[in-house]
Amino acid sequence: MDMFKTATYIDAEIAEYEGHPLINALPRINSPQQTxxxxxxTPVVRQEEVMLPAYIRRHAMLRIMDGFLYPTKAHLQLEQTISSMIRQGYLSRNIANKSYQETLNSTAEFTQHVSRNAGNEALVSSVIGCSGAGKSTAVEAVLAGYKDQVIMHPIYQHVQLVWLKVECPHDASVKSLCINFFRALDLALDNNNQYEKQYVKPRSNAEMLLGDFARIAALHSIGLLVIDEIQHLERSNSGVSERILRFFVQLTNTIKLPILFVGTPKAYELFSPSMRSARRASQFGSINWNRFNTADKTGKGSDWERFFERLWSLQWFKSPQPLTDEIRNLFWDYSQGIAHVAVTLFYLSQTRAVTIGKEIITKELVDSVFNDELHMIRPMIRALQSGVEKEIEKYSDLEIPKAALIQHDTVFEVHEESSNAKITKSETLTTLKQLTNMLIQMGIGEDIAPAVAEQAVSELPNGNLFDLVAHIKNLEEKALPKPEKKKAKVVKLTPAYVENDLRLMVHSNGGTYKTMKNEGVILRLSDYI
Known part of the structure; x- marks a missing residue:
């Protein structure tokens, strides 16, 4: 434990944080610029490396894969979310207060009272986005800002763990999850696997393991629990998934432990009613980690343009190649805004260029590299290129469902001030812009979405986004002509009779057994014996 930092306490930045050792031992809150x-x-391209033979330069180029990260607005939002979650979670876990011991005691019978609702103080958030978009990398980069993951508090004889990242196991079992937790904990504390040896035993059942999980999490004052690859839970049966998710919600309720879920769009299918209510109630919301877009709303270039310009500057060519619109658009087409695909394609294209001795990236070279070396992801990229929802849905890791995007946006809208308040001109323009974007995400064409949004706002000037979307759906339903219901004509049919018709026999003679026998329509079995 001597290798860990001893707490030094800074002055509280706001009144709520005064007298909270766990909060005041953290680094100061970052500004967006600091974040x-x-x-x-940004990897360094050393001039002396540019002159090296191609087979050696390739090794230097690997820095593109391992060491490039360009911050966007989403990264800033993520950092602020994590910063707030850690501090808010610590507010009710003050080691300088006797109530802290009460919190520890509350975990004694933890698993016997499983909460089904996160209440109004849910410390839950999520980062959901397509594979390769950089979610996990971004989370790790933000957590790395808390350089001292473990902080010692000698005055209080306490060991604080600021954050812990645990991967959801592939088999999605309770035992595997707890094993991953104890291993991550032992690694962070340099504990020589002591917790895993102590708690994970052949006869340990799920109930015992979850209880130990909660107690140790409370004991070390974990500031933030990050559960990565949460979509793995969909591989388990619904009962296990629901149980694990309720357990996480209970952690936030009982010991006020903030939890950040990270996963692909598959994760949206997993959230049970208890988890959905937790996400709605959370003051931190959820972050949809989308692919880069090419829309420029700032006049300073789109996120994609700024990202790719910085990436393109990492050239190990003797004569660096200027960036053209053709090349930028080509990389967009082949990556569809997925950061990892764009970086990988750029690295592979550059290594191919120096290997063949041309040291220039052309359209033909990029085409060849994509088709030769990224052929496994070609079907997914083709689906995104098509824009056809049915094609995209074949690959569940590619896109966030539109319904989830709309739900995410409306979470914040329903908490606005009274919808009857007077709407200013600037607010109207903002609403128009948000509504237009939402309609495009819903599948309404970009050419008509602005007109539809304008009509809805003019007809419902005081409505929030939720009301406006509902209004538009109403209009669509009314626009569809209802089929006229025609009364069926009752046609009286005259029956057609044949010779020796049994129906005539019944009507005329009463249809008794004797009558039928006299008419010869009943067989006598004795004739056939």
Whole structure:
């Protein structure tokens, strides 16, 4: 434990944080500018390396894959979310207060009272986005800003763990999850696997393991629990998934432990009613980690343009190649805004260029590299290129469902001030812009979405986004002509009779057994014996 930092306490930045050792031992709250500098990773291209043979230069180029990260607004939002979650979670876990011991005691019978609702103080958030978009990398970059993951408090004889990242196991079992937790904990504390040896035994059942999980999490005052690859839970039966998710919600309720879920769009299918209510009640919301877009709303270039310009500057060519619109658009087409695909394609294209001795990236070279070396992801990229929802849905890791995007946006809208308040001109323009974007996400064409949004706002000027979307759906339903219901004509049919018709026999003679026998329509079995 001697290798860990001893707490030094800073002055509280706001009144609520005064007298909270766990909060005041943390680094100061970052400004957006500080966050950008903290997260940004730009590999160095050394001039002497440019002159090296191609087979050696390739090794230097690997820095593109391992050491490039360009901060965007999403990164800044993520950092602020994590910063707030850690501090808010610590507010009710003050080691300088006797109530802290009460919190520890509350975990004694933890698993016997499983909560089904996160209540109004849910410390839950999520980062959901397509594979390769950089979610996990971004989370790790933000957590790295808390350089001292473990902080010692000698005055209080306490060991604080600021954050812990645990991967959801592939088999999605309770036992595997707890094993991953104890291993991550032992690694962070340099504990020589002591917790895993102590708690994970052949006869340990799920109930015992979850209880130990909660007690140790409370004991070490974990500031934030990050559960990565949460979509793995969909591989388990619904009962196990629901149980694990309720357990996480209970952690936030009982010991006020904030939890950040990270996963692909598959994760949206997993959230049970208890988890959905937790996400709605959470003051931190959820972050949809989308692919880069090409829309420029700032006049300073789109996120994609700024990202790719910085990436393109990492050239190990003797004569660096200027960036053209053709090349930028080509990389967009082949990556569809997925950061990892764009970085990988750029690295592979550059290594191919120096290997063949041309040291220039052309359209033909990029085409060849994509088709030769990224052929496994070609079907997914083709689906995104098509824009056809049915094609995209074949690959569940590609896109966030539109319904989830709309739900995410409306979470914040329903908590607005009274919808009867007077709407200013600037607010109207903002609403128009948000509504237009939402309609495009819903599948309404970009050419008509602005007109539809304008009509809805003019007809419902005081409505929030939730009301406006509902209004538009109403209009669509009314526009569809209802089929006229025609009364069926009752046609009286005259029956057609044949010779020796049994129906005539019944009507005329009463249809008794004797009558039928006299008419010869009943067989006598004795004739056939």
């Amino acid at each position: 950008a500098e903290l997260i940004r990773r």
